[in-house]
Amino acid sequence: MKIGVLALQGAVAEHIRMLGLAGAEGVVIKRTEQLEELDGLIIPGGESTTIGKLMRTYGFIEAIREFSARRKPVFGTCAGMILVAKELSGQEEAHLGLMDIRVARNAFGRQRESFETDLAVKGMENTVRAVFIRAPLIESVGGNVDVLSVYQDQIVAARQEHLLAASFHPELTDDYGFHSYFLDMVRQYR
Template sequence: MKIGVLALQGAVAEHIRSLEAAGAEAVAVKRVEELSELNGLVIPGGESTTIGKLMRRYGFMDAIRDFSAEGKPLFGTCAGLIVLAGKIEGQEDAHLELMNMTVARNAFGRQRESFETDLDVKGINEPIRAVFIRAPLIKSVGPEVDVLSTYKGEIVTARQGTLLAASYHPELTDDYRLHAYFLEMVKEAALAKA
């Protein structure tokens, strides 16, 4: 399993470490051509507007949509979740528009409102540790989206087919089970194509 981490901004090294701990070969992706070698791709946190601009500048928008259309899984964390969303509250344009969900940016407030908590996630036996930093929220989802976890009644983890989105930073903990969950999605997708 070769998983890429989009290396335009954000916690790239931390995602690579978590993916490797979960058993994958993980690489930083800086050029569109590198996507063809991958089984899955992580879009890390950072600043969603900046990531979107850089993705457009370097030709990643259509390339990642094509990657997804081939049935290869994507995992967006924090700003990466915003990049996957079909709609962003208060903005006319979204980025990849792949997941049928509406998201709110910085829904938990500023940096100083950052926090950690244990989160129950559907499909993972024990609660995982989640780090929320200026985190977005999933405000609503379409019927094909499976809500995997909520925090205080708000959706913070969701899956739609080969797309996985988390409001928080699983890569900033030593708990790599959400990355392992994503690897299972990648394996399922590879088997479905075989």
Template sequence: MKIGVLALQGAVAEHVKSLEKAGAEEVVTVKRRRDLEGLDGIVLPGGESTTIGKLMREYDLLEPIREMGQRGVPLFGTCAGLILLARRIHGQEDVHLGLMDVLVDRNSFGRQRESFEADLEIQGLEGGPYRSVFIRAPHIMEVGTGVDVLCKFQDRIVAARQGNLLGASFHPELTDDIRFHRYFLEMVRESRCIAK
């Protein structure tokens, strides 16, 4: 199982470490189109979504990743990565990958200084509450048919799944809890079985 982590901005090394601890056989950083070859799944980390989207276009990564997502390759977007996945962004006409049938609101939990941690109950994760780090986090305002809500915080949707697409408002790579990365790797295993 070979997983790529988009390495244009954000906590790339932390995602790599979490994926390795969760059991990924090979984790590579994705900076160029050629880095996408042979990937079974891709993580889209946090950062600033507009900047990441611009860099994805500049490095010719946007269309190939969109095509991979449409083909069924699992994609996991965290924080800004969730915004990259979204089909609609509140107050904005342009979208990035436009794959996940959700409407997201950027920075909906406030600015950097209002960052916080919370214990969440996430559907599909066993072992009790999941400690989550929110930094200028978005949230999902609406979901389309086929989107499963995995978690809410203060009545806001903060984690969801639509088939091969997984999105979270928070940063699972910034804690030692690898259960969410393990959940994603299970999605990758399932997709590989279907592909065979």
């Protein structure tokens, strides 16, 4: 399996490492034509406004929408979750508008309020170690979105068919459980 990691900004190398541990080939994606060779795509954390601008500059908005329209799995982590959301609190326009979720940016506070915790995730036997850094949260979900995990009654992970989103950074730990979950999704949609 070839899984791309969008390499415009963010924790690209860390996702590539975790994909390797989970048993897939991670590919650094810098050009839209590279999407053709992929089974799935991860949009990493970073700064969502910056990544969104770079996606527009390099033609990734339409290319990723087409990728998703072909039912190829997309996984957004932290800023990546903001980028895949259909609606952003306090903002007029979403970026990709793929997943039927409304997201609030920096909902868990500033950099100094960053933290780690273990989360129970629906469909996973073991808890997942999660790193929250200026993390967004999912304020609401559409009817066909499955809530996978909550932290203090706030939605922090969800799935809608071939789309996966997490508020946290699963790539910044040694726990590749969430990446394995995504690879299972990719197998399901292959």
